[in-house]
Amino acid sequence: MSINESASTISNLILLVFLVGIPVYGALKGVKVYETFVEGAKQGFDIAVNIIPYLVAILVAVGMFRSSGAMDILTSFIPSSLKDLGITSDIVALALTRPLSGAASLGILGEIVSSHGADSYQAKLGSVILGSTETTLYVVAVYFGAVSITKTKYAIHAGLVADLIGVIASVTVCRIIFG
Amino acid sequence: MLNLIWLGLLVFSAITALLTGNLKQLVNSVPDSAMNAFKLSLGLTGIMALWLGIMRIAEKSGLTEKLSLMIAPLMVRIFPGVPRGHPAIASMASNLIANMFGLNNAATPFGIKAMKDLETLNSAKGSATHAMCMFLALNTSSLQLVPFGAIALLAAGGSKDPTIIIFPAIIATSFSTISAFCIARIMSRMKRYQD
Known part of the structure; x- marks a missing residue:
């Protein structure tokens, strides 16, 4: 079994633990699992609809950036050693946007998916990056704002x-598994 | 910040297109991109709904609460400045567990309560404590185990195996969380951050 297939199997097993394990646990605790599932799932559509304006804004802007040739120009400045690792300018843009805005970085991943394809190396790398990073600046602003702290010390650095x-971990892991 | 970046992308693209002669491609890309954005957004619905449904069961069955209680002893070690049994331990544990499950709507209120609980231990008002910095470092390192937003996007884009990213994402996120812990711990000992 190749490392790619093993990763797929492990991923599927983890998904099953959540997908089956949680409802079984819920049923054992006397939760009406079907009704509860439906109640939670109803929010899914709202989330998808709410994200439309963000995705339109980002996909149009990044799409223009790409089709104008600006993306290629920017990519030509990236050292070839990084490009060999799959770090193209759209991946750099994703990493730079991520600490600022969750919706905008999801939009950039959407643009990567639609321009490189959902099974491309870039789309997988972008997804793993999105999954292992956080909207740092936003979280810090909300949480410190709640207690009016202005001297944030080393929270943002960390x-x-x-x-x-x-x-870096995403690039390394993707290189090993999907490379 | 995003206002500036967005405007910059539009203006810079237009100028580049004029210089490179890609004006036609640029204009043609606009309706395509807008259409794709709409399709991708709607394509997210199925997996979003599925995950939110499962997570509602996790919340309602008391699973997330139970896991929060289970990590409480660990919390005392991560946050040496917070006394055992202090309300901040419970609110921080609830926030971290909610984040691991990707329950953003539940995580934020717990997180704000945790900050207020930590503030009661703060002797220098307006200045962050070590526990606050550690709590935020962990929070901003990404704790979410299954990145269902990215999975939904891959599925919406027609991926053959959108869930394949779960395992690599868990490994990468473990690295970022462990390093956030180490960095915050090391920086808490630096002279310039002592009160």
Whole structure:
């Protein structure tokens, strides 16, 4: 079994633990699992509809950036050693947008998916990056704002360095599994 | 910030297109992109609904609450400045578990309560405590185990195996969380961050 197939199997097993394990646990605890599932799932459509304006804004802007040739120009400045690792300018844009906005970075991943294809290396790498980083600046603003703290000390540094390590780990893991 | 980046993308693209002669491609890309954005958004619905449904069961069955209680002893070790049994331990644990499951709507109120609980231990008002910095470092390192937003997007884009990213994402996110912990711990000992 190749490393790609093993990753797929492990991923599927983890998904099953959530998908089957949680309803079984719920049923054992006396939860009406079907009704509860439906009640929670109703929010799914709202989330998808709410995200439309963000995706339109980002996909149009990044799409223009790509079709104008600006993306290629930007990519030509990226050292070829990084390009060999699959770090193209759209991946860089994703990593840079991620700490600022969750919806905007999801939009950039959407653009990567629609221009490179959903099974492309870039789409997988982008997804793993999105999954291992956080909207650091937004979270810090909300949480420190709630208790009116202005001297944030090292919270932002630690969060941003963790995001950078998340990106490096994503590139490494994707290289090993999907490379 | 995003206002500036967005405007910059539009203006820079237009100028580049004029210089490179890609004006036609640029204009043609606009309706395609807008259409794709709509299709992708609607395509997210199925997996979003599925995941939110499962997670509602996790919440209602008390599973997330139980896991929060289970990690409480660990919390005391991660946050040495917070006394055992302090309300901040419970609110932080609830927030971290909600984040692991991707329950963003539940995580934020717990997180704000955690910050208020931590503030009661703060002797220098307006200045962050070590526990606050550690809590935010963990929060901003991404704790979510299954990145269902990205999976939904891959599925909406027609991927053959959108869930394949679960395992690599868990490994990468473990690295970022462990390093956030280490960095915050190391920085908490630095002289410049002592009160």
